[in-house]
Amino acid sequence: MNETSRASERLVHVPLQGRAYDILIGPGLIERAGGEITSRLKGRRAAIVTDENVAPLYLEALMDSLQTDGIEAVSLTLPTGEKTKSLEHLSTVCDMVLSARIERNDAVIALGGGVIGDLAGFAAGIVRRGVRFVQIPTSLLAQVDSSVGGKTGINTRHGKNLLGVFHQPDLVLADTAALDTLSEREFRAGYAEVAKYGLIDQPDFFEWLEKNWKAVFSGEPERIEAIARSCQSKSDVVVEDERETGRRALLNLGHTFGHALEAAVEYDGKRLVHGEGVAIGMVLAYQFSARMNLASPDDASRVEAHLKAVGLPTRISDIPGELPPTQRLLDAIAQDKKVKSGKLTFILTHGIGQSFVADDVPSSEVLSFLDEKRSR
Amino acid sequence: MNETSRASERLVHVPLQGRAYDILIGPGLIERAGGEITSRLKGRRAAIVTDENVAPLYLEALMDSLQTDGIEAVSLTLPTGEKTKSLEHLSTVCDMVLSARIERNDAVIALGGGVIGDLAGFAAGIVRRGVRFVQIPTSLLAQVDSSVGGKTGINTRHGKNLLGVFHQPDLVLADTAALDTLSEREFRAGYAEVAKYGLIDQPDFFEWLEKNWKAVFSGEPERIEAIARSCQSKSDVVVEDERETGRRALLNLGHTFGHALEAAVEYDGKRLVHGEGVAIGMVLAYQFSARMNLASPDDASRVEAHLKAVGLPTRISDIPGELPPTQRLLDAIAQDKKVKSGKLTFILTHGIGQSFVADDVPSSEVLSFLDEKRSR
Numbered sequence: 112m113n114e115t116s117r118a119s120e121r122l123v124h125v126p127l128q129g130r131a132y133d134i135l136i137g138p139g140l141i142e143r144a145g146g147e148i149t150s151r152l153k154g155r156r157a158a159i160v161t162d163e164n165v166a167p168l169y170l171e172a173l174m175d176s177l178q179t180d181g182i183e184a185v186s187l188t189l190p191t192g193e194k195t196k197s198l199e200h201l202s203t204v205c206d207m208v209l210s211a212r213i214e215r216n217d218a219v220i221a222l223g224g225g226v227i228g229d230l231a232g233f234a235a236g237i238v239r240r241g242v243r244f245v246q247i248p249t250s251l252l253a254q255v256d257s258s259v260g261g262k263t264g265i266n267t268r269h270g271k272n273l274l275g276v277f278h279q280p281d282l283v284l285a286d287t288a289a290l291d292t293l294s295e296r297e298f299r300a301g302y303a304e305v306a307k308y309g310l311i312d313q314p315d316f317f318e319w320l321e322k323n324w325k326a327v328f329s330g331e332p333e334r335i336e337a338i339a340r341s342c343q344s345k346s347d348v349v350v351e352d353e354r355e356t357g358r359r360a361l362l363n364l365g366h367t368f369g370h371a372l373e374a375a376v377e378y379d380g381k382r383l384v385h386g387e388g389v390a391i392g393m394v395l396a397y398q399f400s401a402r403m404n405l406a407s408p409d410d411a412s413r414v415e416a417h418l419k420a421v422g423l424p425t426r427i428s429d430i431p432g433e434l435p436p437t438q439r440l441l442d443a444i445a446q447d448k449k450v451k452s453g454k455l456t457f458i459l460t461h462g463i464g465q466s467f468v469a470d471d472v473p474s475s476e477v478l479s480f481l482d483e484k485r486s487r
Numbered sequence: 488m489n490e491t492s493r494a495s496e497r498l499v500h501v502p503l504q505g506r507a508y509d510i511l512i513g514p515g516l517i518e519r520a521g522g523e524i525t526s527r528l529k530g531r532r533a534a535i536v537t538d539e540n541v542a543p544l545y546l547e548a549l550m551d552s553l554q555t556d557g558i559e560a561v562s563l564t565l566p567t568g569e570k571t572k573s574l575e576h577l578s579t580v581c582d583m584v585l586s587a588r589i590e591r592n593d594a595v596i597a598l599g600g601g602v603i604g605d606l607a608g609f610a611a612g613i614v615r616r617g618v619r620f621v622q623i624p625t626s627l628l629a630q631v632d633s634s635v636g637g638k639t640g641i642n643t644r645h646g647k648n649l650l651g652v653f654h655q656p657d658l659v660l661a662d663t664a665a666l667d668t669l670s671e672r673e674f675r676a677g678y679a680e681v682a683k684y685g686l687i688d689q690p691d692f693f694e695w696l697e698k699n700w701k702a703v704f705s706g707e708p709e710r711i712e713a714i715a716r717s718c719q720s721k722s723d724v725v726v727e728d729e730r731e732t733g734r735r736a737l738l739n740l741g742h743t744f745g746h747a748l749e750a751a752v753e754y755d756g757k758r759l760v761h762g763e764g765v766a767i768g769m770v771l772a773y774q775f776s777a778r779m780n781l782a783s784p785d786d787a788s789r790v791e792a793h794l795k796a797v798g799l800p801t802r803i804s805d806i807p808g809e810l811p812p813t814q815r816l817l818d819a820i821a822q823d824k825k826v827k828s829g830k831l832t833f834i835l836t837h838g839i840g841q842s843f844v845a846d847d848v849p850s851s852e853v854l855s856f857l858d859e860k861r862s863r
Contacts, residue, residue, distance in 0.1 A: 198574075198578055202574055205643070205650055206643070206644075206645075209643060209645040209646075209649055210645070236652065237613070237650045237651060237652055238649065238650060239649060240638070240640065240651045240652055240653055240730075241652070241653070241730075262616065264616065267581070267582070267585060268582075269582075269585040269586070270585075273585055273614065273615060274581055274613045274614060275613060275616045276612065276613055276616055276617070276652055277616055277617070354616075354617070
């Protein structure tokens with residue numbers, strides 16, 4: 112750590128009652144994780160969960176830092192990829208955490224992207240009915256989205272994230288230096304979630320991104336600024352509605368269409384990764400809102416233009432390969448867990464930064480809209 | 488249901504913020520579960536979890552009642568016994584609940600004793616990050632203890648209840664008619680937890696039990712009164728300290744010694760069931776408190792006399808068969824999850840109804856005390 116990196120660091124405080132926590136954003140946080148943890152948590156034991164891509168890059172630095180600050184740590188390295196979010200791996204993680212004799216004040220540490228965070232967070236939420244949890248997200252997607260807010264989970268044969276708990280982290284260390292090792296495609300996919308916060312309720316942030324996105328992609332300080340604003344946005348929503356009984360659903364902007372497209376390619380990351388599905392989904396949400404005369408077509412065009420400029424897919428036809436019939440896409444939407452008592456729930460919009468929850472969208476409209484859109 | 492049974496019914500309201508719920512206590516509640524559920528919960532689907540002992544007695548009546556009130560229900564009958572609290576069975580339950588397309592406002596219903604309640608409650612807490620949960624406890628132990636308060640869990644090779652969540656029920660239906668099918672031994676074991684509430688902080692209730700225990704054993708209305716007072720006591724403690732960061736630990740009176748004794752017989756229910764361990768444990772806690780000059784030996788004698796009168800074991804030597812060396816009992820105590828950073832935590836007492844948390848009990852004192860006690 113040097114003075115320059117410390118100076119550029121940002122802190123977002125998530126003021127949840129009784130369980131408030133800090134998100135630190137800046138370069139070099141992995142190397143000084145030990146100090147940040149010991150200054151906030153009482154326990155002196157930790158169980159690190161990571162994956163095969165991330166371990167060779169950052170595990171040693173993290174272990175060294177924990178050791179230096181007197182934290183006794185063990186680690187478990189799991190296969191990379193969505194399939195790791197299984198009951199079998201959850202069982203392995205819990206067994207490792209219990210073997211390490213982690214008590215309530217000790218920590219489970221997730222070092223990796225969203226998959227590792229979701230899995231390790233679930234384990235932290237159920238071992239001894241909840242132990243401390245530290246997120247060290249290493250992907251942009253995880254830094255701006257999944258590491259904040261306490262949603263954890265695994266997949267089952269019935270669908271994604273169908274088992275899980277709300278378990279807030281006690282600390283999030285978003286080391287922006289870790290983003291330098293991401294592929295361009297991965298970074299872009301995470302960027303879709305950054306843009307989402309502007310599109311939900313912050314038109315000024317979306318405008319800022321339209322002007323500054325190249326600097327966000329190339330590095331600090333705009334990158335740190337964009338991540339900090341994203342975390343602040345997510346924190347605001349989560350504090351208001353931790354368990355998604357209302358406003359938190361806005362975070363699903365672009366996700367209902369996006370999940371259906373991910374399901375349509377059978378979660379084949381070569382064809383479509385989550386953030387790309389969200390990018391296309393957000394454009395579709397704006398276009399559908401325009402079609403329903405809720406928003407201006409100009410806003411839909413503006414969203415599409417920006418996401419296209421950064422290199423994200425924005426149309427269904429941008430997805431390589433064949434897609435199933437439109438009715439099957441709709442079925443996937445209806446099966447999504449955000450369905451309430453059979454009605455279709457979508458996040459729609461009145462314009463840039465003016466999104467809202469619509470819970471009675473007619474499926475016939477969605478069907479004809481998708482039929483039209485997939486051909487262009 | 489007849490007018491007499493309705494008249495004798497009791498309601499305990501648990502005023503947890505945002506998640507308040509009712510406990511109904513009285514005969515015939517299983518037969519009218521449907522009405523009680525539909526008047527409180529929005530969902531019209533339910534997944535019932537029960538076991539092989541309970542299903543033949545009450546499952547049909549419950550299914551009929553749900554159907555009459557328009558609730559579409561499926562059921563899963565599991566083997567009876569502590570081994571059912573496993574990850575494997577949790578997985579089976581979750582799969583069944585997801586197959587039944589239970590959404591957040593629908594309910595998982597636990598019909599059975601503590602094992603079924605702990606397992607089904609855990610599943611209800613993690614499916615879709617939490618669906619509604621109804622407890623229909625059929626043992627005295629579950630009615631006065633495990634069905635109230637939201638602790639759920641399963642066992643692992645590392646110990647009991649090491650994986651779980653806090654997930655409060657939305658409704659508890661304690662059908663006192665179901666207790667008529669319990670064996671005398673099971674009823675007595677549950678009674679130990681009833682007496683516990685008096686010994687924790689309600690000397691008047693303990694005195695009432697000393698006078699009325701025979702009526703509690705033989706049936707209404709004293710039985711209903713005892714269960715209602717127990718549920719009210721537990722509710723008071725849980726509302727004050729839902730996640731056991733302080734006062735809730737008092738509910739562990741008798742449990743630290745009790746768990747060690749259960750472990751010593753390798754959880755062989757033929758030799759010692761949980762409530763019996765708690766009975767001996769409470770006597771030991773009072774005797775140990777007397778030995779430490781914290782309480783009067785007369786109080787310890789009074790506790791022992793009452794529990795003995797109802798037919799519960801009160802001495803280590805009441806446990807049939809050989810026990811391991813005292814040091815191994817102590818090791819079991821130290822491994823108990825209620826250990827904080829290596830110190831021994833016990834619930835001790837200043838007298839009847841004057842229990843408190845002592846978190847720095849010297850293990851040498853415990854060792855010599857146990858050595859002395861096991862020989863008498």
